[in-house]
Amino acid sequence: MALEMRDVCERCETAKLPWDAAARICSYECTFCVPCGEAMGEVCPNCGGELVARPTRAPQQAGGAVHGVCRVLRYVAGGMP
Ligand SMILES: [Zn+2]
Numbered sequence: 001m002a003l004e005m006r007d008v009c010e011r012c013e014t015a016k017l018p019w020d021a022a023a024r025i026c027s028y029e030c031t032f033c034v035p036c037g038e039a040m041g042e043v044c045p046n047c048g049g050e051l052v053a054r055p056t057r058a059p060q061q062a063g064g065a066v067h068g069v070c071r072v073l074r075y076v077a078g079g080m081p
């Protein structure tokens with residue numbers, strides 16, 4: 001079975017967790033809503049792993065960061081004209 005991003009909380013099974021929503025996830029991709037994560041002490045009940053903030057897709061932010069780095073590198077490498 002391919003890795004599957006769940007879109008509902010595994011604990012309460014009612015909280016919707018779309019990509020842009022804040023969520024908690026463990027290293028085995030057990031996914032929970034933030035209130036459940038806090039209620040469980042940020043520990044996954046399935047595997048005992050630590051729950052961390054689930055990364056969200058932010059291509060615009062990432063692209064901006066990369067371009068910013070490129071600009072700095074070009075400035076440093078270019079030096080005096
Ligand atoms: Zn929940």
Ligand SMILES: [Zn+2]
Binds near residue numbers: 028045046048
């Ligand atoms: Zn887990």
